[in-house]
Amino acid sequence: MADAVAALLAKKTFAKTEPQHSSAKANSAAQATAKATPTATEKPIKPLVLEAGTGVGKTFAYLVPALLSGQQVIISTGSKNLQEQLFYKDIPALLELLQISPKVALLKGRNNYLCQLRLEQQLNGAQSLDERVLDDLLRIQLWSASTSDGDLGTIASVSEQSNALPLVASSKDSCTGKRCAHYDSCFTRKARQKTLDAKLIVVNHHLFFADWVLKDTGFAELLPDADALVFDEAHQLPDIAVSYFGQQLSLNSLTRMLERMEKLYEADFRDTPQLGELIRRLMTRLRDWGMNLTNRDLQDWRMVLADKTLASQSWQLLDEFHSLERVLLGNVGRHDDLDDYFEKWQELTGKFNHFLACDNPQAAYTVEPSKDLPLLRMAPIDVTKECQALFNADKKWVFTSATLQVNRSLAHFSKGMGLKDCDELILDSPFNYQQNALFCVPRQLGDVRSNSDYQFTRWLEICLQAINAAKGRTFILFTSHRMLEKTALALQGRCHYPMLVQGTASKQSLLKKFRQLGNAVLLGTGSFWEGVDVRGKLLSCVIIDKLPFVSPDDNLYRARANALSQRGGDPFRDISLPQAVIALKQGFGRLIRDEQDAGVLILCDNRIVNRDYGAAFLNSLPPMARTRDMARVVHFLEQIK
Structure with a gap:
């Protein structure tokens, strides 16, 4: 019944067919969203913000009407796991049940697909590779001859932790476009082509925002202009939006670009020694500068x-960037790869110049640790205007x-997403939490x-008792490493x-082992909260x-808090508290997954x-x-057989 109720609710968003309701909750849900169905004289449909507790059945709720509507619908998820569950499990089950066969497409970020050119290049340089990496590359080569989509996540013969995978994954930095010998068979290009005429397209939030940024800057589009868009795991959108409406510069990406230039110099440009000298000098200075930032542990770019x-040192580094740019410009036209590197180096130089200018008072500039060298990030403190331009379009x-409301209100999410005029609804989980769940603050x-x-x-005593x-059978979730x-x-x-x-x-791997053992204790931070x-048991x-x-020392939080305080707001009430409420709900959500x-x-924080x-x-x-009694906790847990 819960699935049917939610399905009827979501159907109002896609089609005008009047459903038949068989429960009080169904009637109230339909009435709450009836405004979302326009007549010939009404205004366009308002955006719908819906919290649906665990067990309501929101997945089928939006999939069924999306599949039956005949419209082109994009489903965006917050995680690759849910994306794959929808495409490989839920959608095929519904297509069989409904006996329909609309075209459905799955599109992931480009680094999930095999790049045939990079695989070829790695195998050509096999003599310098580690034996285990080479072995995995040969397995990938064998797999590439049989795969239809090039999705690296589906390869079973190579570990997901293999160092070979990043070497052959498609990347924007290394893509040569139509000049590539593998252009016609390119897995990334073919995956994008499949979305153009598909009726249902499954993507993730990062890809959606990347697509929007490309459209906004006038570059090629990744996704079609669909009739309707559904964001599942929508609680992640505010943070993801901040990252895409901001800017980032990976020092590792700069190093990789210089390494590619050095290989090109050694092969075809030995007659231009200045180019080789500049590349080598810049690689050394960039690494020394990046390691200096890491060692000083400065997180605030300002x-x-x-x-x-x-x-x-930073301004001297920019001078070196420009020197290399001038030498590359002087050799444009001699080699297609160099022409491509010149354009990309111009873009990277522009980004570095932007960070040195640091001229946006409404943004937080941070230095974030990353593998090897750090990452520079600029994040706007408020993205409501950008979101308004995006989400209030005519669609x-x-x-x-399952986690959008704070203190029984969806206003925090709606306001953060710039949704001034939207329908809001909270559907509580049908699970019997009073009987099946116990909350303890010792x-x-x-x-x-x-x-x-x-x-x-005291903390250790509580953990061991529980x-x-x-x-075993316990998750211990932490707020700090x-x-x-x-x-x-x-x-x-x-x-x-x-x-x-x-x-x-x-x-x-940890989750797989946790399930296999049956009595394990797993200790995790952020990524295990959702x-x-x-x-089951x-x-x-x-x-x-x-x-x-959130830590009061977090640069983005401090920038937002200062801006809000200047407007007379309360940073704790308006920023810190809502974020913490949603995060706690996510942590609890790991516990009760079905009826x-x-x-x-157990929360060890008496605040x-x-x-x-x-x-x-x-x-x-x-x-x-x-x-608040641990003895009651022990008794409750001992009854779960």
Whole structure:
């Protein structure tokens, strides 16, 4: 019934057919969204913002009407896992059930596809490769002859952690377009072509925004101009929008570009020694400069520019960029690859110049750690205007997730997305949380911000009590890597169940092992708070160290907080609190995944019960039974067989 209710709700967004409702909830849902169905004299359909709790059935709710509407619909997800679940499992099941066969397409970011040119280049330079990498490249070559789509995620003969995969993945930096010998068979190009006339297109949020940015700047489009767009896992959109309406420059991408130039110089431009000299000198200076940023641990880019030594080195580096640009310009026309490198180097130089100018007071400029060399990022503190231009266009928009509301209101999400005039609806989960879930904030907790020995000792006692009562089958979720590492070290030898720690293997490998073991304890930070689906008795307990407030030292938060304070706003109430509420709901969402699940959520942060703002968290969580008594927790867990 829950699936049918949600399906009728979503159908109003795509078609004008009047559904027949068979429950009070169905009637109220239909009435709440009837405004979204225009008549000949009404205005265009408003965007729909919908929180649908776990178990409501929102996936089928939007897929069924999308498939039956006859319109072109784009479904955008927040994770690759959900994207693949929709395309390979849910959509085929519905097509068989409905006995229809519209064209459906799956499109991922280009780095998910094999680049035949890069594979060829890597094999040509095989003598310099590690033996294991070469072995994987040969497996990829064998697979490439049989794959129809070139999706690297589907290759079973090579580990997802293989160092060979990044070497052959399609990338914008290395793409030569129509000049490529593999252009006609290019997997990335063919994947994009399939979307043009497909009725249902499954993408992810990053790809959607990348497409919009390309359209806005006048470059080639990735996606067709569809009739309707559905964003599942929509709670991720605000952060993703910030990254795409901002700008970033990877020092590693600069290094890779210089390495490609050096190979071209060695092969075809030895008659231009100045080119080789500039490339080698710039590679050395860029690496030294990047390592200096890493060693100084400066996260605020404005602090880098305020340091006279670092600022001077940065401007000298830009001079070297321009010198190389001039030499490349002087050789344009001699080689197609050099012409391509010149255009890309101009773009990278422009980005670096933008960061040195640092002239946008309404943005946060940060230096972020990355593999090898750091990443420079500029993030606007407010993207509502950009979102208004995008989401208020003349088409149908649906934003849905299990975690959008804060204190029973969707206003925080709608406002952040620039949705001034939209329909909003909250559909609560049909699960019996009062009976199947217990929420505990243990007594005798110290101040979580104190980092005292007492607090940590109490924390370990609670973890061990719960783990033993649950016979493993526990997630421990952290708000910081430092606390995770400290806890993992302290639990060694004291936890008598298999312990899986984030960072020791890939996320998917850890989850696979957790399911296989059946009695494991998994310790994780941010990436394990959402997008993780462990059903049944394999997971009976989720322990969270503290409320997931953003760090006050976070550069983007500080920039937003300062701007909001200047307008008379309250940064804690308007920024920090809503973000923490949604993050906590995501953490809890790992526990109860279907109507048969049962388990305990333990939060070791008493601010939720002794601070006024705690009510916002409690009102946003499902209606679980509550306790502060660990003895009741132990008894509850022991009953889950």
